[in-house]
Amino acid sequence: MICNKNAVDYSLYLVTDSSMLPPNTSLYSQIEAGLKNGVTVVQVREKDSDTGAFIDEAVRIKELCTKYQVPLMINDRVDVAMAIDADGVHVGQDDMPIPMVRKLLGPDKIIGWSVGKVEEVETLAYWGPEMVDYIGVGTVFPTETKKNTKIPMGPRGVARILTALEDNKAEWCRTVAIGGLHPTNIERVLYQSFSQNGKRSLDGIAVVSDIMAAPDAGAATKRLQGLLKQNAYHF
Ligand code: TZP
Ligand code: MG
Numbered sequence: 269m270i271c272n273k274n275a276v277d278y279s280l281y282l283v284t285d286s287s288m289l290p291p292n293t294s295l296y297s298q299i300e301a302g303l304k305n306g307v308t309v310v311q312v313r314e315k316d317s318d319t320g321a322f323i324d325e326a327v328r329i330k331e332l333c334t335k336y337q338v339p340l341m342i343n344d345r346v347d348v349a350m351a352i353d354a355d356g357v358h359v360g361q362d363d364m365p366i367p368m369v370r371k372l373l374g375p376d377k378i379i380g381w382s383v384g385k386v387e388e389v390e391t392l393a394y395w396g397p398e399m400v401d402y403i404g405v406g407t408v409f410p411t412e413t414k415k416n417t418k419i420p421m422g423p424r425g426v427a428r429i430l431t432a433l434e435d436n437k438a439e440w441c442r443t444v445a446i447g448g449l450h451p452t453n454i455e456r457v458l459y460q461s462f463s464q465n466g467k468r469s470l471d472g473i474a475v476v477s478d479i480m481a482a483p484d485a486g487a488a489t490k491r492l493q494g495l496l497k498q499n500a501y502h503f
Contacts (some may be wrong), residue, residue, distance in 0.1 A: 273356070273376065280472060282474070283311075283474075300330055302486070303338055310332075326340075340354045340467070344363050346372050350372065358382070361388065366406050381400045384429075407448065410447075421458035430468050437470065442471040444472040444474045445457055
């Protein structure tokens with residue numbers, strides 16, 4: 269564990285994808301450029317590789333995360349996260365049920381859950397703070413990155429999820445918006461999701477393509493970090 273899981277900075281959460289790298293870059297050079305310039309969490313997400321290749325990749329990314337003191341999350345694969353002692357796992361609605369993930373990982377690891385509906389917030393509130401540490405709220409805007417995404421919820425939908433967390437007394441749960449987020453729209457997401465629920469703001473934004481597909485991943489990351497800092501008061 270990089271640090272106390274309750275003190276994790278979720279502000280700029282990078283989800284990896286090795287299928288969209290520009291020429292003359294590698295998965296690792298893109299991730300390191302992000303880490304150098306302000307990425308605060310990395311999630312390894314590989315949909316097509318076999319287990320051995322996934323583990324090799326995750327081990328290399330863990331070395332980078334350790335170097336920059338940033339938490340490493342693994343998408344879906346609880347077994348891989350345990351095998352390499354990652355900081356946590358991110359699962360979706362159709363993956364291993366959260367109580368089982370928690371049983372396997374123990375109390376100290378980070379668990380993230382993809383959430384798009386108010387009923388899912390009610391479930392996590394019912395489970396209480398021991399189960400889910402943060403939710404990925406989305407998809408916010410249409411995206412080419414994930415093919416089977418639900419209908420985009422927009423900033424209004426994000427606001428509804430934030431309101432549901434408050435209404436269900438699940439204020440301990442951290443929140444990261446995901447899906448189609450770029451410098452052109454993140455201010456709107458941060459501002460509208462806060463002003464329309466009036467009580468709480470997002471804890472961060474998660475991006476795949478904005479950094480992974482960037483010809484200059486360092487510059488892309490700096491741009492996102494700059495916008496997050498400028499909008500810190502509704503954030
Ligand atoms: N989950 C919901 S949308 C998404 C994931 C993994 C992909 C987001 O990718 P991008 O490139 O930031 O739109
Ligand atoms: Mg999944």
